[in-house]
């Protein structure tokens with residue numbers, strides 16, 4: 090699988106995940122893949138066959154994490170988050186090599202496991 094790319098529509102917030110080269114449009118705009126920053130703040134705690142992933146961050150209406158994702162060689166797990174919810178997600182550990190988080194203000198960050 091090629092590198093995972095995330096496209097987030099600035100108008101409606103829709104998220105598209107691609108593992109190849111894609112032309113993604115939403116709300117009449119062509120979207121570019123989100124740039125990925127490195128995050129040291131993402132924690133991935135082992136709990137049986139799962140990772141409990143979290144990150145200290147505001148979860149207010151204007152500034153929150155809208156998703157966590159976990160990349161492995163054969164796929165992507167995705168968890169949508171909402172304002173006022175906990176900045177936390179659970180993923181099956183099998184094969185996961187990278188965790189992503191997307192902030193509605195600061196953009197996309199990743200941590201390699």
Ligand SMILES: [Fe+2]
Nearest residue numbers: 152192194195
């Ligand atoms: Fe943020």
